[in-house]
Amino acid sequence: MHVEGTILRGPEFTPVEGRVVVADGEIVAVEETDTDEDAVICPAFVNAHTHIGDSIAKEAGGGLPLDELVAPPDGLKHRLLRAADREETVAAMARSLRYMESTGTGTFLEFREGGREGVAALRDALAGTGGAEPVGERDVDAVILGREEESVLEVADGFGASGARDADFDAERNATRNAGKLFGIHAGERDDLDINPALDLDPDFLVHMVHAGELHLERLADRDTPVVVCPRSNLVTNVGVPPIRELADRTTVALGTDNVMLNSPSMFREMEFAAKLADVSAREVLRMATVNGAEIAGLNRGVIEEGADGKLLVLDGDSDNLAGAEDLVRAVVRRAGANDVERVVL
Template identity: 40%
Template sequence: MEDEYTVSGIVFAGRDLEAVKAEIVVKSGIITSVEERENVDERWILPSFFNAHTHIADTVAMDYPVSGSLSELVAPPNGIKHRLLSESDPEYIISAMRATIGYMKSSATAGFLDFREGGISGVKLLKSALAGGNIDGRILGRNGGEDIADGIGVSSIKEGVLAVEAAKRSKNSGKFVAFHAGEKDARDVDGAIDLNPDLLVHCTHATDSQLKRCADEGIPIAVCPRSNWCLGVASGKNNPPIHKMLDFGCKVLLGTDNVMFVQPDIFSEMSFLSFVYGVNAADIYRMAVDGSSLFGGPYYIRKSAPARFYVVNSARFNTGFSKNPLKTVVTRINSSHLDKDY
């Protein structure tokens, strides 16, 4: 794309996602102005997504025919996915991750936060996959990989003292610290909160008191509803307790989790969240963007922000008849509606 360009349409501006007829001017990748206009193109312009929890190396195990408990499938070090990763050629893993990165980019995701197994070599594989990919990929390593990554991603405090000590070292060195917590039950949530992490993932079975702690201590929560259902740790709209999270004032982010089971498609995640959990469209959309604030400025469309937005051809198919465009984006839009010129 050229160094300077303009695009006009219905712009969903700022964190309030206010729909205004406007023209956006971009220079050198930065939004230099968002000016209201009377006549604009028939497009919707929205902030891009940040997928707040992924395991993209698990692309090598996509839809592998398995069954069993959550631990048997994904828990380190002997879960089925770990065996499949250890048996895969490194170049094959890199190619799989590149393909998934390409998929995310094609579906309006401009950044993601990945839990990368495999120690130092595992982090290096993802760095190779990210090279030249023009996406804001953030890496949380483990088993030594945290030393060359953005921080550490711990499966659970149930892993034991070595994982907890590694998290403390990362925190003391100023690196990002995240824990899976409360995915299967609530027993590992308080211990994770005690370590003052920068992010908790799942909290599918977190209690009211645990959610209040997260809100009071400013610890964001990344929820992954489709993965929770797929893996059998959720079977109703109260798990994860998203409405309670919002009511308590928690900062809730949206992730897709494991590519072995779930495609990293935020459009699908938002739609699922709307239909199954009944969350307000604006709240859902903010969950899909707010992960970008974990490592810098959020992707919301405003002057001086990086140009991380996408354009929907609102005349394509039937979406131009919408009386509530934001809800339509959350529940009906997919990559086929996107204007590929932006």
């Protein structure tokens, strides 16, 4: 299989005309050659932080403060999840997965509530079973970080901790390390009080870091601890916005869309918001939406080069929205959207 057009090649997303050849899920060639195709070929997105279980309750709880919305165990989200029918939850997640695929996401890192059963429900949604039959099997890849019980590591790809103020996660951290799996934790979302305790756990990555101060930034740099930022979510919950420039100067930063209850899982929207909010270049933002998230997950994708996974997003460069763009990377980050998607190769 091959696609032709203007390729955003390599980690710098250098625009070159040519074709990308994919065989058995791997990019086997990137050939620079003249082409008449208007397509713009990008790596498929890696959404580095999601909670898609609350797809059952989009836009619920408008105006509620963060703790009342999502804090375990009795925030609105958790009450709604407990009350929801399993098939309803699976079907709602499957529809979010289909939307994510249609908007160019090839991989997502999910903090999945509900312990082992929560992981099983998401796997049903991915497989098109258990209530997801009308949507069908999905091609998007999930990196599932289970929650709420250490035994979830038997069925999940890692553990996603709610935050150091909620519990002592030493046992879960040790278990993930022993299993060679990922450990991520929310930190610095409502204030800075849980940042140092989270860093003390030596996590594989942190999520949010809205309230990171200079000492926290120094610790991040010293430990080279990656951070996933979710600026749209932080704005909705009125906790502030992350210092993206300062974080990116010190460590790997990736983008996530966070709770489906609060925001659509669209990386187009997250990129545009981040690019217009922070003092970061379009290339930096596109890296945050692709290869940086893949790096956190230990995956060989998010960049178009030989040997990388063949996960591609093909945009219509002659759409009414993108035609005439003089800086393609900037156009992809700041103006492209679902209507510009021509094809997603997963």
